[in-house]
Amino acid sequence: MIDLLRTILEQASAHVALxxxxxxxxxxxxxxxxxxxxxxxxxGIVLAAIALSDRAELIALAVATAAVGAFIGDHIGFAVGRGLGSQLGDTRVIRRLGIHRWNTARQYVSGRFWTIILARLLPGIRTFVAAAAGSSTMPYSRFAAACGIASVLWATLWVVGGATIGTALLDAVEHYTLPTLTVLAVVVASRLFARRRKKVHL
Known part of the structure; x- marks a missing residue:
């Protein structure tokens, strides 16, 4: 599996635009x-960074591209939030994705400027931040500034990180996947056995 992924990444490196x-x-x-x-x-961004890791100028271009993409995505979320307002929190989409995450994002966007930037970097929360900002009374200029800074930081973190340690991660996965799956299977089987035994005694 890892060998196939490596082959795909090597071929992808010849198609920079794609x-x-x-x-x-x-x-x-x-x-x-x-x-x-x-x-x-x-x-996907880490895998792309691995494919482009041989050339520093392409990594820089990937950082810029990822930042632009994140900026665009944030604006989609902001537009949805601004259009629906406070009603967004009562929608089926938010209920499925997690009310807790939504409420946490709303708390962050009501904070200071750097708090909003931090929230945009937090896994599980960041995808709600733009919509939460849009549904609040936050001025667009403040949102755009925070979003721009956060997008660059996020893109730099994942693209440069992927290019730097991505290959090492693939090596680790290749060497430790089987032992990890074996341990996981033993743990799951042990828990199932313990539950079944408990039911029998009851």
Whole structure:
């Protein structure tokens, strides 16, 4: 499996434009309302960074592309929040994705400027931040400034991090996947056995 992934990444490195388009889409979808909670875009961005890691200028271009994608995605969430207002919190989408996450995001956007930037970087919360900002009374100029800074920080973190340690992570997965799955299977089997035994004694 890992060998197949490596082959795909090697082939992808010859199609820089396509890889960058994928980075843009992954970042935009991750930042749009709720999508990042279901399908985290970091995975695709890290894989793209590994494919482009041989050339520093392409990594810089990938950072810029990911930041633009995140900025666009944040604006989609902001527009939805501004359009629906406080009613957004009562929608089926928010209930499915997590009321707790939504409420946490609302608390962050009501805080200071740097608090909003921090919230945009937090896994599980960031995808709600833009919509929460839109549904609040936050001025667009404040949102755009915080969103711009956070998008650059987020893109730099995942693209540069992926290019730097991505290959090492693949090596680790390749060497430790089987032992990890074995331990997990033993743990699950032990818990199932304990539950069954408990029911028998009851």
């Amino acid at each position: 890889v960058l388009v994928c980075v843009l889409l992954a970042a935009a979808m991750d930042a749009a309302l709720g999508i990042g909670a279901i399908l985290p875009g970091e995975t």
